[in-house]
Amino acid sequence: MKKLFLIGLKDLQLMFRDRAALTFMLLAPFLLTIGMGFVTGRFSGNASGISDIPVVIVNLDQGELGNALEDVFFSEDLADLVEPTASDSPEAARQLIDSDQASAAVIIPKGFTDSIIPVQGTMFRPNTTPEPVQIEVYANPSRPTGAGIVKAIVDEFVSRVEEGRVSGMTSIIGLMQNGLLDPQNAEAEARALFENAGMTESTAITLKTDKEGAASTEFDLLAYFAPSMALMFLMYTVSYGGRSILAERAQGTLPRLMISPTHTAQVLGGKVLGIFFMGVAQVGILILASTVFFQVKWGDPLGVIVLILAAVFGAAGWGMLITAFARTPAQVGSVGSAVMLIFGILGGSFVNLEVMPPFIRLFSNITPNKWGLDGFTTLALGGTLKNLTEPISALLIMGAVLFGMAVVLFNRSGLVQK
């Protein structure tokens, strides 16, 4: 048992002497975590991840509704979200979008207000009144999120206006049909009604939203991205560890270990333990660093520790399997990097798995990344070790099965025996 530890510790020591590997294992995930922090707005204090969307407003309408929409964009409520500029010329505004200076232009054409609030002498039948005048949202295709938000704001505004119109129309037509309102007065009455109704809150159905655990814990995005990057580069570390088995064979230290009074099982166990130590050290350091630098709250510390151990175990299984298949250290290296990237994306480090087709989601279950991330998310939301049964058992089973396969392969190929 003691020799097992000694071999493992020796490997850990060697890892810390390999500056290139250390850079890759620690600096790369750290930098990517920072990058993801920027993408998601973690560092700009904005939950949606986007702020100050540049938008150009061209108000050619100058009627009540056009002005109201312009006011919405310039309002205090949206001050953080959008950064509006007014312009007189639709062409100039479109030009700004085409040269990627703004996310979208909102062009309110002349006559927009009049197309909704009937002007004198135009109102006789409900929907045959003036041709609808459309607001143009000229969107920047390379800024989909910003343009989408601008469009949503305009949609929201228009649907409120529409509500007012529907409500007013219904009242007026009802009154007219019952002969309580003569057409001469209808127009004046309707204008009054529209203008008021347009701005009233009118939801007869209340929506209760329940964001899981959101009430008790503020979810920190970095509590997702920091472990996701750490887990991705953990896959590199385990293959690095696996590679060291083949490297020791090539440099002759592995046979030398076999000659010393040490059992083969102790030697292999020690190497595996080395991989395990390296993985734990790596993930531990990364988690510690994000705690120190970004004040990430991880949740239940016991849960975090157990989860790290389980995740490294599962990942180490992959490292051993890759090693068992490979013939040279270089092969382990390139296959390891490839597996790292594939598992990274499949495990949800870059994209939301939900948008993926079902077979991809099914496939993601073989990655330690997916289960590890599941666990870290649960913890960050206030879960404890008790809630981690599923990810932890998945990781442990994964590790055990992969180790089993690796041992069978090692036996078949013969680690040192010729």
Add this chain to the structure above:
Amino acid sequence: MKKILAIAWKDAIIRFASSSELLFFIILPVFFTFLLAGGTPSGDEDPRIRLLVVDEAQTTISEQIIGELEKSTAVRPEVVTRGEAMDQFDQRRASAVFIIPAGVDVESLQSGSAEVEMLQQPNNLNATIAERAVLTAIRRVSSAVSAAQNAVRQREAKQPFATEAEKQAYFESSLELAQNIQADSPQRVTVIEGATSDAIEYDPRANSSAGQLITWVFIPLFGISALFAYERQQGTLRRLLTTPSRKATFLLGTISGQVAMALIQMLLLVGFGIWVMKLNWGHEPLALFIILLTSALAAAAFGTLMGTFVKTEGQATGLSIMFGMVMALMGGCWYPLELFPTAIQNAVKILPTTWAMQGMLDLVLRGKGLADILPEAGVLLGFAVVFFSAGVWRFRYE
């Protein structure tokens, strides 16, 4: 010239000596492009977000709400039982669940006591989008009711109802009227995507195709540094330089070979974009070629510069993947640059990836032409010259 070709050919042989190189050359890029595009090769599948709906009310109102949701461009409602929904939600297989409890009907709407429920995964953009869609749907359904209520109030103000039944009848006819008016509402907003000749909408697949192309071409080009480290370790670099060849000949040979390989790789990926993902890559072949070539040159020159300070092959491989990924992420190749804070958006202009991405998006997404991408191509060429000169200057053979 012959020497340059000889060097380039030797590099190609060394690079593809291990078959796993193919993995990085074409397999991984295609895989990543596919996944980041949302896992659908040509957008045939319904791209709307799946929203689980539990309908326990089974009333006309609940039917109307679901009907409105089906019209949504953002979500795709899927009616399931409560148990099934909770199960999927707990396993994080659904980002949001919308529950219409028993008792949501016209009466409860009239009295204002109707309540629906929504469960959302935390910090999930899809859940937020689903919430918006649900709000819009219930708003449309309830606005007809409130319009009818409003009509009843207006009528009452002019002439009170004789009986409660009369009032109810008035309400019902108003509701029907309101729904009809609503249904006939004209489209009042039009969205036009900027500067695309054919009216294609923003396409995450275009973003993914261009971004992944850059990522996966840049990483191996940064890997030129590994080639230098390899030759330095083998001592062949020293030997090469004792032959009557200049340093610049050697560097040019190495770079042109790798750039040629990168161009082949890019053409394969562009081909994937055109034929499998049906993207508009090919409308300006000359402009496309120029932006691909200048991007590759900038990346290769950066690899040369890296080659002057890395010591071992392993170090070079690790660093090129690291620089490749970080530069790609920060250059907007994975997520649109607009998501970054303004200061960062300006800061990342020092990265070649930012310019390469911008140039490619101009072509594939904005449908621009040769003249419009020349500034980007110029900047990329500038990067190439600066990195290459620094590389030649700092170059060591052992």
Add this chain to the structure above:
Amino acid sequence: MPNILEVRNLVKNYGNFTAVKGISFDIKEGEIFSLLGPNGAGKTTTISMLSTLYTPTSGDATIAGYSITKDPMAVKQVIGVVPQEIALYEDLTARENLIFWGQMYGLSGRSLHCRVDEVLEQIGLADKAKNRVKTYSGGMKRRVNIGVGLLHKPRLLFMDEPTVGIDPQSRRAILDTVKDLNKQGMTVLYTTHYMEEAQELSDRVGIIDHGELIALGTQDELTRQVGQTDTLVLHIGENEDADALAASLKGIKDVLEANATDHEVSIITPQAENILAAVVGKANERGIKIHSIDIREPNLEAVFLHLTGRALRD
């Protein structure tokens, strides 16, 4: 002296190829035994089996009474091995390497550190012990490589061609170390393809070729097999027909044997001076120019030549 090592009919097959074809020999406690043979003769395979790294296809050996097949763990405690290739962690310092390997042999605590200091002294690297091995010269690495094999004071030390590819100075140092160790009572099994090393070091020599032990005994016993003969070596031009010359030389009286290799012809004869004139005459007859002539007293080289008809360094 009792036998510390007894090898009986050791065989190792790799598929159809038999690397070691049933060799048997003993080593007495306290002696230096050399296994001499050309590259690929089966020396390393033999050492690998004796050090329990490879399992023999058949046969067995006992070391200090323990069977290498039945009780490998006990064998490992008794032996020390210095592998042919340097087997060290280059990113660890010499001291760290020695400490790690000492631990693998079950040493610990104060005794480990004392022993490491002793070994560092012995291999002459005490002042450089804190440098990483990768900064060492080839000769220094070789010395650390040997040091690791000495840590647990093995009774029997296997040294597998420890002088391959190093400078004369380091080679001298290694040979002296081997002699010192032997004086202190360590038994050494030394493999080499350098005849001079075997000659300088060994009490007894086994000559191995194509996986077979073709001769075994003290140096005297072996040279006596060749008889009181001299070896006459003719160096001739590259384009000359050595085979034809050798064939014609066999006709000379007192030439026991004549063998051609490349541009050398080796002749075994009881008394070299007596045939010298005749040999030169034959060469002149055929128009072959002789560059130089060596006369060698009986040695292991001659034994090998006698037994195989080939020079050792083929």
